[in-house]
Amino acid sequence: MLSSPGRQQRRVVVTGLGAVTPAGWGVKAFAQAILSGRTTIGGFTRFDHVAQRTHIAGEVPPEPPTLRRVRGWHRLSNTDRFAVGSALEASQQAGLAWPLADADAAVFFASSTGGLLETERFVHALFDPGVATATRGLLASYSLSSPAEAIARRLGVTAAVETVSSACAASALAIEQALRAIRRGEVEVAFTGGSDCLCVTTYAGFNALRAVDEHPCRPFRADRAGLSLGEGAAVLVLESLDHAVARGAAPLAELMGAGASCDASHMTAPNPDGYWAAEAMRRALADAGLDSSAIDFLNAHGTATPLNDAAEAAAIGLVFGDRAHAVPVEATKGVVGHLLGAAGAVEAVATIVSLRAGTLHPTPESGPVDDALGVDLVLGRPRTSSTLRTAMSANLGFGGANAALVLRRWSEESES
């Protein structure tokens, strides 16, 4: 009798957004950056990369002074700071009074690095004891669950706090977990998203895979040559529609559905035919009770590696069929880079920004689109449309983890 309160298929809405990206601290800076179509990827100082093969990334600028006054801020790792900064922004927009009633709020979060940057400093100090000191404090945020716990501690959350670490699909999967928990009635409100920081391990690792471009990444372009790493976080406040309405909150969007799958074929390379990535998209559509014709645009994973973009384009073809060439595709990573465990959340925020602005954000113009992929990439300039209503955001990760979300712009008619 594994039970829930029996309130399945409750509608779930987004009432708050927060983002920390290479464009700055806050959704406003992020929205301006993506709508401008200018890349934020460039030189960075997070760690010494002189000996690395490449020398660019999307680096988050220093935090605003107001955040430095948050209690315990100086003890948090960078990843935790991005997470807490995003959560505070999202909760403020949602207008949630804290602490919420007992057991009403949960955190479903994602991270692929946690406090790995600080742990690297500890380990390097162990390797070279004369050069640096291995203080325990550097290890305190090591756990990948630390960002979720930092949010929960800051906001006084007492219900579930869970972390998903499934590579680049992690935060989309965490958002799905939050959606299901609210639908089941486990909680009324969930803080969900992801946070990750640039670090030596991922930078050297992706370079070892020859998956990093020496120039800012060019998703779906004919001459694409790999990804650009980035860092940052995004948080979405999800809540049941009933709860939002009861407290007079203004929904920003509705999370209509989510789906996931696994290639189950290779640790790094996506299934080239895109079948299982397409299956995640189909499952998200089925969960939303929609068919593919309802999707007005897709925010793609679009890493700009030759294999990923080809597999994703194949998946788009399988899902959208004859419409595949006509469904506009956004590729947010061209602006901010690949935020790994935070990518799905940041791109969900980008999708909501586009839905609400009625404007598809462009990826920076640099080279022709790969015609062989057959995608309608929004390139160079934003595209405005009065008919944008429903969108999909997709993510594909290491280990073949695929996830997709379906989001709908909120309007007065949505409530009925």
Add this chain to the structure above:
Amino acid sequence: MSDRLERVVVTGVGVVVGACCGIDALATALHASSSLAAGVESRSPYHGEGSATQGVLSIGVDLSPWVPAATGRRMGRPSRFAAAAARMAVLDAGGAAVDDPTSTVVMATAYGAIEATEHLLRVERREGPAMVSPFGFTESVANAAAAHIAIATGAHGPNLTIVQREAGALTAVGRGALEVASRRSRCALVGCAEEMPPILHAFLDRFNALARGTATMTEAARPFDRRRNGFIAAEGAVVLVLESEREARARGARIRAVIRGFASAFDPTAGRLGWGRGHVALGGALTRLLERTSTDRSRVSRVVSGASGSIAGDRLEAHVLHEVWRGSTLPPILAPKGHTGEYGGGFLAAAVLGATQPNAGPTVGFDEVDPDLDVTPHGGGELPASDVTLVTSLAAGGAASWLLLEAV
């Protein structure tokens, strides 16, 4: 999809814990009067003077019957443990639809693939980034074990890796069970995998998390004991096969236990590295789980406790139980981490055994009641008839998870 939730059962268990391969080997070990711990490589460059020396390690265990060497050499140790445990679990379940397109994998890890990360950093530092192995990097990601399970079994449903420290394993079981209960997934492979290389063992020791020997007592985990001073770190993997009771009965599968309920909560009074004092709120969350599943406390015939020998963790665990039982006599409490150590899944497998077996071994390490805790764990021998078993995990950092298992 029907709104009605399916009953979910455990039909397979795969175990790689210490030197134990398989659930039967672990069951035998749990009846012994000594733990599974052995000496660790405590003279690694990371360990200091007088550091802890014990761990439950799976070094030298022959996994080739489940993971051929040609496949295993491309995996990190947690992935090998997990893939082997998954194959054992699938065999144990005997015909479960793990390769169904909807079948899900939900695995937990507390620390991920530390050895691969350490190796990458060492090479990057000593020999330069150009010498970093792409293979090592792909095995350094936390979801490597879950991915290898999917590759090994053909599970194409959602593939999740949960990281919630000591609460992760039960959370993975709970989330996987909900996937099956809601009929989104026909089958679920759930559990946890962990490795305990010297660097991680030394890190835990630096935070005073591990048990230490003293002039008067040996180094050992002492769950609930007055003299407890830390846990024994462990590695390994445990995977359970979950499916609907309807499907399991239809194919004549052996049902090891029913998953009756799951809940998780958070104690915001906990710091980043330890346990808090939020037993009242956590007790409330556990009480709500019992109420939501219509489980009167009197039906809880056993508790399989996550107490590990941690000073603050065991205190919180005891106080939460007393908060729920409120002066009534606590059910018999099994504390298998005295045998299995912390992490690596031994506890999860022990919980399945503890929920169903008519007797249990002694609580290794327990000798003296702590008056602050007022808990005396099971001393070994026969148990009352099993009905509902409460399984608990309170994690450092504040997370908590509980499972209710029901005997068939």
